[in-house]
Structures are given as structure tokens and as C-alpha cells.
Amino acid sequence: MLSYRHIYHAGNHADILKHLVASQICRHLTKKDAPFFYLDTHAGIGLYELASDQAQLNQEYDTGISRLMERSDLPEPLERFVEIVKELNPEGELEVYPGSPMVVDHYLRQKDKMHLCELHPNDYPVLAALFPKKRVANVVKDDGFLAVKAMLPPPQKRGFVLMDPPYEVKNDYKKVVKALEEGHKRFAQGTFAIWYPVLNRRQADDLLNAVAATKIRNTLLLELNIRGTETKRGMAGSGMIVVNPPWTLEKEAAEFLPFLRDALAEDQDAHFQLRWITPE
Numbered sequence: 001m002l003s004y005r006h007i008y009h010a011g012n013h014a015d016i017l018k019h020l021v022a023s024q025i026c027r028h029l030t031k032k033d034a035p036f037f038y039l040d041t042h043a044g045i046g047l048y049e050l051a052s053d054q055a056q057l058n059q060e061y062d063t064g065i066s067r068l069m070e071r072s073d074l075p076e077p078l079e080r081f082v083e084i085v086k087e088l089n090p091e092g093e094l095e096v097y098p099g100s101p102m103v104v105d106h107y108l109r110q111k112d113k114m115h116l117c118e119l120h121p122n123d124y125p126v127l128a129a130l131f132p133k134k135r136v137a138n139v140v141k142d143d144g145f146l147a148v149k150a151m152l153p154p155p156q157k158r159g160f161v162l163m164d165p166p167y168e169v170k171n172d173y174k175k176v177v178k179a180l181e182e183g184h185k186r187f188a189q190g191t192f193a194i195w196y197p198v199l200n201r202r203q204a205d206d207l208l209n210a211v212a213a214t215k216i217r218n219t220l221l222l223e224l225n226i227r228g229t230e231t232k233r234g235m236a237g238s239g240m241i242v243v244n245p246p247w248t249l250e251k252e253a254a255e256f257l258p259f260l261r262d263a264l265a266e267d268q269d270a271h272f273q274l275r276w277i278t279p280e
Contacts, residue, residue: 006123009060011060012063013063013226013238014197014237016065017238017239017240018100019103020077020081021193024077024249026160029107030109032158034156035109036158036159036160038112039114039115039117039159039161041161042117042164042166043100043117043127044100044123045123046098046126046130047088047098047130048096048097050095051095063266065094065097075256078259078260084098085097085098087106088102100164101130105131114136115137115138115151117140117147118139145175152183153186158189161192163179163192164195167196167197173210176207177207177210177211180192184216184243191246194211195238197235198229198235198238199234201229208241216243217278218244218278219277219278220242220274220275221274221275222240223237225269225270226264227266227269228270
């Protein structure tokens with residue numbers, strides 16, 4: 001598990017889906033004046049230098065965020081997200097890419113609060129340096145799954161929990177479902193988002209079925225695959241399982257998912273899913 005580093009995949013198709021959904025959830029939360037709480041179970045380092053040796057190894061951003069930066073026909077949610085990336089690159093060149101903490105920080109107001117968990121011994125101090133003020137973000141070197149139990153319900157009574165473990169250990173598939181169940185019991189009105197990779201169809205479907213078996217209501221699935229899921233090794237796509245999504249998200253995703261499929265496709269088998277795992 002600790003060998004996983006977000007930096008190797010910064011700005012790829014999976015990052016775009018995850019961070020676009022996070023952006024839309026935060027935008028919805030900030031429409032109300034009341035403060036909100038954000039819990040990130042696997043926060044990474046928060047901001048990624050694309051010139052680093054790790055990011056340059058596969059240059060996954062070239063077939064991800066770089067393609068979107070050049071487009072003038074983006075659906076509104078995507079345009080809004082790309083603007084966040086552009087604000088972090090004021091010279092016009094794509095030099096850095098935001099992780100989920102920086103995407104959320106774009107929306108954060110003084111009254112809102114983040115709790116960021118990162119267990120990797122090298123990534124934690126980098127994240128902590130990025131958010132030195134505890135008033136804004138509490139950064140801890142801790143198991144994010146345990147934080148779901150410890151930090152919920154939040155005093156703000158409104159919030160968003162993002163769980164995106166590396167899944168390098170197969171037990172993460174069970175842990176993330178258990179954490180969802182525990183978190184939802186404590187904070188039923190909160191929004192929970194689980195990111196997962198599509199390494200093969202069966203493994204992804206096992207996770208989706210496990211989430212369905214929890215019988216947690218109001219659970220929406222968004223999945224984007226840039227190639228056929230059984231034709232090549234590696235991550236063909238990824239998905240977001242969202243409990244208590246913004247009421248606008250399904251309609252917005254019906255526009256941005258086919259756009260992303262076409263913009264980021266690697267072959268003719270690129271496809272997406274948008275459906276309710278469990279309706280309200």
C-alpha cells in the first residue's frame with residue numbers, strides 16, 4: 001500500500017473524473033451559507049509538479065488534463081474545473097496539477113474545515129507543508145479509514161467524505177465498503193464519494209455489488225473507461241460511487257461523461273456508465 005504514489009498518475013483520466021466530481025460536490029455545498037466539513041482519507045501531497053521525475057515517467061497528464069486545457073467547447077462543469085487548474089498555472093504552461101485537497105481548497109470559505117489523512121511517510125510532510133494552518137486544514141499521518149469512524153459526524157453537520165485508497169492491497173476493496181457503512185451510520189446526511197479503478201470488469205463489479213448490498217439509499221454511479229476493460233492490462237478506467245450526490249449531478253454527468261469519453265478515448269471501446277446503484 002505505501003508504495004503507491006499519486007504523482008505517477010497526476011492529471012490522468014482517473015484524476016479528471018475524481019476531481020471533477022469533487023468540484024461539483026463542493027460547488028453544491030457552497031451554495032448554502034452554512035459551513036461544511038471535508039474529510040479526505042488518502043490525500044496524497046495535494047499539488048503535483050508535472051516536471052518531476054515521477055510524473056515524467058509515464059506523462060499520463062498528456063493524454064488527460066492536457067487535452068482538456070486546449071478545448072474551447074467544454075461542458076460547464078468541466079470548464080469550471082479546468083479553470084481551477086489554469087489558476088494554479090498562471091503563466092499558461094501546465095506545470096502543476098491539483099490533488100483533491102487543492103480542488104476542495106478552491107471552494108473553501110473561512111468557516112469551512114478540511115481533515116486530510118495521508119499515511120505515506122514521504123507524502124505526509126509535503127502535504128502538511130502545503131497546509132500549515134490548522135484553522136484551514138488538519139493534516140494527519142493516519143489511516144484514513146479509521147478517520148471515517150473517528151471524525152464523523154462533524155460539528156458542521158454538513159460535509160463531504162472522499163475515499164480513494166490505492167487498492168494495491170485487495171483488502172482495500174472490503175475496507176472502503178466497511179468505511180462507507182460506518183460513516184453513513186454516523187453521518188447519514190453527508191455526501192460520500194468512493195473512487196475506484198477499473199483494472200478488470202469483474203473486480204470493479206464486485207465492488208459495485210458490495211456497495212449495493214449495503215442498501216444505502218441515494219447512491220449514484222459515474223464510471224469512465226477510456227478503452228475496453230478486458231483488452232489490455234492496466235487501468236482502463238475508473239469510477240465514482242456517490243452517496244447523497246448533489247441533485248444536479250446526474251444531469252451534469254449525462255453531459256460531461258460522453259464528452260470525456262470522446263475527448264480521452266484510447267480506442268473505439270471507450271465507454272461510460274451513469275446509473276443509480278440504489279435510488280433514493
